[in-house]
Amino acid sequence: MWTELSATISSLAVVFFMFEKYLNYFPYTIRGYAERNFRKVVNFVNPYVAISFHEFTSERLKRSDAFFAIQNYLSTSSTENAKRLKADVVKESQSVVLSMEDYEEVTDVFNGVRVWWASGKIPPQSKSISWFPGSEEKRYYKLTFHKRYREIITKSYVEHVLKKGKEIAVKNRQRMLYTNNPSKDWHGWKPTKWGNIVFEHPSTFDTLAMDTAKKEEIKKDLIKFSKGKDYYAKIGKAWKRGYLLYGPPGTGKSSMIAAMANLLDYDVYDLELTTIKDNSELRKLLIETKGKSIIVIEDIDCSLDLTGQRKKRKEKDDDEADKEKDPISKKKKEAEEESGSKVTLSGLLNVIDGIWSACGGERIIIFTTNYVDKLDPALIRRGRMDKHIVMSYCCFEAFKVLAKNYLDIESHELFGKIEELFVESKMSPADVADSLMPKSDEQDEETCLKRLVEALEASKEEARKKSEEEAMLKTKDGVVTEG
8 A cells, every 4th residue: 555655656746847837838818727727627636725824914014913923823833843043032021032943834723733843034125224124034823724625724714813812922021111202302313202111119918918818809809800801892982991099198009009919910101191281192102002001100190281271370470471571481381381291180091991991901090199089089089990999008007918028937025016016007018018118137036027127116105295385386377266
């Protein structure tokens, strides 16, 4: 049997060689007719179908997203099965990507159907130097499968490969911290609206100084959101969620944002409103953001006057400017007003909750403030800021987390006294952490805990004096009123 099969294959190879060799001697019309019929014969005998995915699309300079999705998908199979691999560092990836070497082949199984993936390349037609990537050698992946499985491969398997490949790319990407550039930097040779650096903040929910039950509640809420793509589409809402973090300074609002980003593997966009000229620029910045990201406006009460008072202040400034007779001072004031931000409350509301908020999906918007009472109620109502999180003073539960982080201890004889002092004093987690941090190699956990006890007692005494002063003022006001 093997002898007969070998003879048949050899005969077909000779026929094919002769056909290719002498075909060029025939006229074009006869040659085209012969090629078409020869391909029909080959396809009739060959039961397999092949699909090619090229690195470059029909657009000359654009690389195919499908090609790189397939490359990511096959990275696992090729690492396990291929004998020849090549390593490459993909842009915005935090690890080396292993892929098949050229002309290597691996197999894959989908719902019981076996398919074959092969890599190849097409050499450039000319050896001249070109600045266009499309003129380089063109790589491709070829997917081969039996024709009886055409429907399941074209309708299900290819979609499965592209989806998994994109998920792998997102998982392996290098997460970034972005900040918006002034609009004057948006034009030029290399324009960019967002500057970025690698996001490497170490904060996690395990290191946050907060009540354990409260942390678990926030984590469950975040995870539920990240898995809610179909749910948000079902209820007809943009796939976004707003969080308002408010509380005194030093209570861990920035650390909470970093912990959220690390939990969900999201990028972070730090939006500085004071550098944005108007609502139009704000929308352009929003369009440039990607999914799987957190958009942060820190200290929003200090960023801009979004409480409706700006108009009154501007009218007052205009009246004063009209009264000024000095043209130099008048021009200076006009220049200052022109360079200031004109972002309005309605513009910001449209970005976070209007039609523009649906541009892109899977995004979290976070506002932070030390004084929540200063914010316009329309800005933080439910539906815009879906979850309000109070970042309060340090409690004993939060202290135990800090003691574990900074001193690597879970109990001590001073814990009882410290618990009593926390009931009667107010101290931010940042101040507690500063007291617990050893300042030299000679300082042990007991030294740090005693320093914290002293700080808590001082805070308690300060709170007592303040309370007495307030009581005296109230008594004095009451006497004056009666008089």
